[in-house]
Amino acid sequence: QSRISPSMASKLLTEFAAISKATEERPQMPAPRLTEREMEVLKLVAQGLNNRDIAKKLYISENTVKNHIRNILEKLHLHSRMEAVVYAVREKMIEIT
Structure with missing residues (x-):
């Protein structure tokens, strides 16, 4: 489980609304x-961690974090970190509390 900041929560709600409209007719x-x-x-x-903080927490380089994020976006066919989080929550890949 993850804690989420108020600003991240606001961004997530905005993204949920936009993605929900765009994907309503898309087959599952x-x-x-x-x-x-x-x-x-x-x-x-x-x-809500940035690349630098993620790198420190996982003991990897910032470039490695960027590579992981790029791979995530490619695999999920998405364009932003926020879209990836929204998608992962919607698909029950992760939980946010």
């Missing part, structure tokens, strides 16, 4: 598989 497909490390990164993004 199973969520792509992310690696264990990609899931770790995604959960930290959902907590």
Whole structure:
């Protein structure tokens, strides 16, 4: 479970509304598989951490974090970190409390 800041919550609600409208008619497909490390990164993004903080927490470089995020976005066919968090919550890949 992740804690979420008020500003992140506001952004998430805005993204949920936009994505919900865009995906209402899209057929449901199973969520792509992310690696264990990609899931770790995604959960930290959902907590509102930036790349530098994620890198410190996972003891990896910022470039490695960027690579993980790029891979997540490619696998999920999304364009932003926020979209990835919204998608992951909607698909029950992660929980935010």
